[in-house]
Amino acid sequence: MKKYLSAIVVFDVLLPALLLGVPGCILLLAFTNFQNFAATKVEEFSQHEMRLKQVAALQRELQPVEAEMPLLKALLSNNDIEARLDHSITASLDKFSSDQIERTLHEFQYGTTAIGANLGEGRRLSLKFSSRWETLNAAALEWETRFPNLALETLSIRRGAESKLSGPYLESALSYFIITEN
Amino acid sequence: MSQQASSKFSDLRAAQRAARRQAKLARVLSPYAFAGALDQPVRWHLFCDGNRVVSVVCSGIGKTRSWSAGPSLAAAELGQPEVLQARAKELLQQRKHAGLGVVLHLADHLDQGIVQEEFENPEFFEHASALIRETPERVVTDLSGHSDPNIQWRYYPIFCGQRAVALRHQVEFLKAFEALTDFDVKVAIHSAPVEMFALYLKLCQQPSEEKPHCLVFFYDRFTVVAPVHHGVLDFRVLPHRQQEVPAAFGDDLFSLLEKLGFIDSCVLLLVPCGTQEPTLLFHELDAYTRRKQKNADGIEIQIPDSETVWGVLKEYAQGELQPAIVQRPEFLSEYREWTGKEFPLTLSIAGDVERFSILSHQTFWPDDQGSRDKRLPKSLAILMMGLRVGQICGLLLLLGLGAWFAFFVATAYRGEALRASLQVVSSERAEFDRLTGTKQFLSKWDKILAPRSQAWSIMDFVLGLLPEGNTVICEKLEYAIKQVESKPTGPQSGSPGGFSRQWVIDGFCNDQGRVDLEHLQESSTLAKVFGSTAARLGDPSFAVSGNRSVKAVLREETNSQPGYGSKPDTLPYQFRLVVTQMIPANDPLALPVLPKPKKTAMQ
Numbered sequence: 001m002k003k004y005l006s007a008i009v010v011f012d013v014l015l016p017a018l019l020l021g022v023p024g025c026i027l028l029l030a031f032t033n034f035q036n037f038a039a040t041k042v043e044e045f046s047q048h049e050m051r052l053k054q055v056a057a058l059q060r061e062l063q064p065v066e067a068e069m070p071l072l073k074a075l076l077s078n079n080d081i082e083a084r085l086d087h088s089i090t091a092s093l094d095k096f097s098s099d100q101i102e103r104t105l106h107e108f109q110y111g112t113t114a115i116g117a118n119l120g121e122g123r124r125l126s127l128k129f130s131s132r133w134e135t136l137n138a139a140a141l142e143w144e145t146r147f148p149n150l151a152l153e154t155l156s157i158r159r160g161a162e163s164k165l166s167g168p169y170l171e172s173a174l175s176y177f178i179i180t181e182n
Numbered sequence: 183m184s185q186q187a188s189s190k191f192s193d194l195r196a197a198q199r200a201a202r203r204q205a206k207l208a209r210v211l212s213p214y215a216f217a218g219a220l221d222q223p224v225r226w227h228l229f230c231d232g233n234r235v236v237s238v239v240c241s242g243i244g245k246t247r248s249w250s251a252g253p254s255l256a257a258a259e260l261g262q263p264e265v266l267q268a269r270a271k272e273l274l275q276q277r278k279h280a281g282l283g284v285v286l287h288l289a290d291h292l293d294q295g296i297v298q299e300e301f302e303n304p305e306f307f308e309h310a311s312a313l314i315r316e317t318p319e320r321v322v323t324d325l326s327g328h329s330d331p332n333i334q335w336r337y338y339p340i341f342c343g344q345r346a347v348a349l350r351h352q353v354e355f356l357k358a359f360e361a362l363t364d365f366d367v368k369v370a371i372h373s374a375p376v377e378m379f380a381l382y383l384k385l386c387q388q389p390s391e392e393k394p395h396c397l398v399f400f401y402d403r404f405t406v407v408a409p410v411h412h413g414v415l416d417f418r419v420l421p422h423r424q425q426e427v428p429a430a431f432g433d434d435l436f437s438l439l440e441k442l443g444f445i446d447s448c449v450l451l452l453v454p455c456g457t458q459e460p461t462l463l464f465h466e467l468d469a470y471t472r473r474k475q476k477n478a479d480g481i482e483i484q485i486p487d488s489e490t491v492w493g494v495l496k497e498y499a500q501g502e503l504q505p506a507i508v509q510r511p512e513f514l515s516e517y518r519e520w521t522g523k524e525f526p527l528t529l530s531i532a533g534d535v536e537r538f539s540i541l542s543h544q545t546f547w548p549d550d551q552g553s554r555d556k557r558l559p560k561s562l563a564i565l566m567m568g569l570r571v572g573q574i575c576g577l578l579l580l581l582g583l584g585a586w587f588a589f590f591v592a593t594a595y596r597g598e599a600l601r602a603s604l605q606v607v608s609s610e611r612a613e614f615d616r617l618t619g620t621k622q623f624l625s626k627w628d629k630i631l632a633p634r635s636q637a638w639s640i641m642d643f644v645l646g647l648l649p650e651g652n653t654v655i656c657e658k659l660e661y662a663i664k665q666v667e668s669k670p671t672g673p674q675s676g677s678p679g680g681f682s683r684q685w686v687i688d689g690f691c692n693d694q695g696r697v698d699l700e701h702l703q704e705s706s707t708l709a710k711v712f713g714s715t716a717a718r719l720g721d722p723s724f725a726v727s728g729n730r731s732v733k734a735v736l737r738e739e740t741n742s743q744p745g746y747g748s749k750p751d752t753l754p755y756q757f758r759l760v761v762t763q764m765i766p767a768n769d770p771l772a773l774p775v776l777p778k779p780k781k782t783a784m785q
Contacts, residue, residue: 002555003193003194003197003555004197004198004200004201004555004558004562005562006194006197007194007195007197007198007201008198008201008562008565008566008569010194010198011194011195011198012198012566012569012570012573013569016569016572016573016576020573020576020577020580023580024576024579024580024583027580027583027584027587028583030587031583031586031587031590034587034590034591034594035590038590038594038599038600041594041599041600041602042597042599044599044607045598045599045602045607046599048602048607048610048611051610051611051614052610054614054617054618055610055613055614055617058614058617058618058620058621059617061621062617062620062621062624065624066620069620069623069624072623072624072627076627114662114663114664115635115663115664115665115681115773116664116665116679116681116773117665117679118665118678118679118773118774118775118776119773119776120775120776122776133641136637136641137637137638137641137642138638140636140637140638140641141638144636144637144638148631148633149631150636151634151635151663152635152636152637152640152661152663153635153662153663154660154661154662154663155637155640155641155659155660155661155662156658156659156660156661157641157658157659158657158658158659159657159658174637179630179631179776
């Protein structure tokens with residue numbers, strides 16, 4: 001009886017448990033893993049489908065402005081900003097005669113803006129002009145339209161004491177903070 | 183070591199195979215598979231005295247029990263397994279019953295051994311009975327240690343005689359009968375003389391109480407003598423040793439009767455059990471008394487009448503016996519219902535009748551530990567069956583799990599989710615990331631680059647603020663934008679910051695101009711100026727809404743300094759107008775935090 005019992009334990013309990021248990025565990029593990037894999041895939045696919053819709057919506061939304069992105073990037077770029085600004089301001093001033101407006105200072109500095117800590121440190125541009133009111137206004141409109149990243153920190157305009165310019169003229173000083181991406 | 187382990191494994195494998203054969207479903211479900219030979223629905227009784235075989239079949243139990251002639255067999259055929267198997271098959275096919283028991287009633291060889299002194303006391307019968315099956319030499323004197331499965335010893339306690347006897351049967355056909363067990367036929371080997379003695383003890387129960395009896399069972403190869411008075415007093419086996427009667431029958435009988443004091447008065451019951459007439463014994467005894475001049479006047483010799491005996495037995499069996507079919511009274515050990523199940527320990531003839539009825543069912547089939555180990559107990563068979571069912575369930579579960587897994591995989595791959603190309607998903611994600619980045623970039627910079635402070639609009643506002651004409655002449659304009667610190671510690675890191683814009687205008691004015699400028703200190707007037715500027719320039723930074731506030735402070739004094747355009751008689755007042763616009767941190771136009779710009783080489 002003891003022999004039968006040992007044989008039963010070995011061949012009817014342990015061996016089947018091993019033969020059924022090991023593949024069963026492997027299968028169960030594989031099943032669980034595949035279930036997780038499939039769930040992840042389904043989740044990813046639903047996200048993918050959602051993204052497809054979002055992409056379509058974003059493409060529709062951004063289509064009008066996407067062409068301007070390179071311009072905006074270029075505008076906000078730090079690369080060669082001083083030359084570009086200088087060139088733009090000069091171009092604006094060139095539209096007027098020297099009787100109407102004359103630049104007396106053009107200087108770049110680096111430091112903290114007075115506008116506030118949120119803008120942090122960056123390049124600052126100081127300009128001084130002898131000009132008429134309207135000319136300065138028109139010239140400023142032109143370069144500020146070309147460079148919307150110029151934030152005026154201070155403006156000082158006073159009536160000039162003497163000038164080679166004809167008629168009433170003004171001495172003005174402008175200080176800009178140049179907002180850039182980096 | 184590995185050879186030992188291999189051998190052990192082989193043994194276990196063999197044991198498992200043997201167990202499997204015995205633990206088949208049909209056997210486990212059968213009520214007879216694990217029962218004894220007498221518990222089978224069909225019992226094939228075979229009587230063998232060495233010369234002839236009596237074959238009878240009994241089926242059913244209780245009132246449904248019926249007897250019929252069995253398959254004919256010669257004594258020599260008992261040793262032929264194929265013949266036995268063929269007959270057993272025939273019986274199983276004819277009867278269509280689930281189980282067959284073969285009961286071999288042996289009367290060919292019977293011998294008696296001398297019981298070891300320590301087991302002579304019949305009170306040790308339980309221990310002695312178990313021991314004699316395992317190691318007969320421990321119970322019977324002068325036996326060698328070598329055990330032959332063909333020779334089987336059994337222990338019989340004789341309580342009234344305060345002794346015990348050990349009887350030996352030589353089972354010549356053991357191998358052949360073992361072959362029957364392959365067909366799941368149950369085999370029992372009964373001692374015919376013990377059965378006969380148990381039967382006659384029942385028949386003589388009453389007379390033996392009144393007068394001493396000596397029962398003599400006259401078989402062809404041996405004679406059994408058993409004195410009985412208020413119980414069984416002894417049991418002697420007298421072998422014939424190739425003679426018709428025991429060689430020293432007279433001596434043995436007289437010595438027994440004299441020892442018991444039965445010579446003066448006793449009944450000598452000569453029971454014919456073989457082919458010879460019991461008168462042979464009578465003549466032998468007569469010759470002995472004359473030769474030895476023994477007084478046998480007190481001995482009353484009786485020979486039971488066969489018809490009378492069968493008549494009584496019929497009564498016991500409630501009239502269903504046909505002596506011509508049953509032939510051998512030994513076969514009536516079938517009727518186990520005649521005896522109780524408990525082994526009585528009372529010192530009386532009734533107790534002995536019960537005891538020997540039970541002992542007559544004692545089988546001489548090998549019953550040592552080794553033989554018992556070959557038989558799988560029903561509990562283990564049920565356990566094996568349960569485990570097999572468990573294995574099948576486990577296998578089905580495994581297959582089911584596999585099928586489910588396959589189905590799950592197939593179903594999953596039928597859906598688009600798993601079939602979608604990784605490349606497509608990745609490229610789409612990249613496009614999504616690009617667009618999201620663009621949107622975030624635009625959204626961020628749209629907010630940052632919203633017009634807050636531009637020279638052209640600042641100057642334009644001043645034109646709208648001051649009255650037209652010559653009532654006011656502006657001499658100087660100062661403008662500044664500053665961050666408003668909402669708390670003493672400054673704005674919270676990362677949150678938008680409010681700011682203020684301030685215009686400081688110095689100039690000259692006349693009375694009308696003074697009145698106009700003073701009006702600007704009224705909130706509604708100033709707000710109107712801001713609002714109209716916002717509308718005219720399309721610049722929301724001038725709009726007065728939400729928590730934004732605007733304020734104008736005018737300070738004026740007499741114009742004491744002559745200068746260009748400021749004649750004291752026409753513009754008698756000098757003024758300073760301070761206009762402040764506050765845009766709080768919760769305003770949409772509040773200054774967002776910029777990423778810190780990197781220092782360039784020029785710094």
